[in-house]
Amino acid sequence: MISPRVKSILYGLTIQTIISIFALPSHKSLNPEQTNTIPEKASKSRGVNLLSDLISLFYPEVCAACGMLLYRHEDTVCLSCRYLLPDTGYELVADNPVARIFWGRVRFEQVSAMYFFAKKGKVQHLVHELKYKSNRDAGLFLGREMGKKLAASALYSDIDYVVPVPLHARRQRIRGYNQSEVIARGIKETTGWRTDTTNLIRAGATETQTRKSRSARWDNVKDIFQLQNPDRFAEKHILLIDDVITTGSTIEACALALSAVNNIRVSVAAAACATS
Numbered sequence: 001m002i003s004p005r006v007k008s009i010l011y012g013l014t015i016q017t018i019i020s021i022f023a024l025p026s027h028k029s030l031n032p033e034q035t036n037t038i039p040e041k042a043s044k045s046r047g048v049n050l051l052s053d054l055i056s057l058f059y060p061e062v063c064a065a066c067g068m069l070l071y072r073h074e075d076t077v078c079l080s081c082r083y084l085l086p087d088t089g090y091e092l093v094a095d096n097p098v099a100r101i102f103w104g105r106v107r108f109e110q111v112s113a114m115y116f117f118a119k120k121g122k123v124q125h126l127v128h129e130l131k132y133k134s135n136r137d138a139g140l141f142l143g144r145e146m147g148k149k150l151a152a153s154a155l156y157s158d159i160d161y162v163v164p165v166p167l168h169a170r171r172q173r174i175r176g177y178n179q180s181e182v183i184a185r186g187i188k189e190t191t192g193w194r195t196d197t198t199n200l201i202r203a204g205a206t207e208t209q210t211r212k213s214r215s216a217r218w219d220n221v222k223d224i225f226q227l228q229n230p231d232r233f234a235e236k237h238i239l240l241i242d243d244v245i246t247t248g249s250t251i252e253a254c255a256l257a258l259s260a261v262n263n264i265r266v267s268v269a270a271a272a273c274a275t276s
């Protein structure tokens, strides 16, 4: 059985192949004096397009937020999803629901999350692609979008270091990368802010956080983060990066490790939040 998706690519490819064959200049009919690089370039780019169509037939590029096929001009996330992703706007408001998660627990300069995370929604799809489907492009997309928004906000104007929440070494080996680090790389691309991935480290092994209550999560993570060189962050404004903020326990534990640093200021930015 051929899936409807493959059928639609085959159909598009067949039409494009026919057009390409008829549109390609015949080299025999070309006058050598008239030969210049333009038709050669055009036929080359047509050849490249045809090749990329053939590749996409076997490895179709799909949107990391909705799973539909991407058009050639689209990258990672389709235009429709880019338009429909649920922005929180929290990066522009100091007193927002994600910042309030930490009230009475830890003092941050600013806290924000870019998108609302809803079960079976586009943002969950994106984060799932990043964390469980080895799709780093989904994380780079999230990071770049975060970077654009954070750079446009007066609340995040003096960031010295972007610090992704460290992943335990064993889990990073299994996944191949730290998802928060990938997001931080995307942020760096659009803001130019320095990233530090070596100073804050995760020491102990932790069990998975997914099915734990808030107090159980806190017991699980509170002592596991350590700073290698506290002086490096002295007098600096650190931006901690996480994928999704739920109870905030992991971020709080990072803040605990950072609190030993002289005159440090810490802000937090996550790709998504589970609160509304």
Ligand SMILES: [Zn+2]
Pocket: 063, 064, 065, 066, 067, 068, 077, 078, 079, 080, 081, 082
């Ligand atoms: Zn989409």
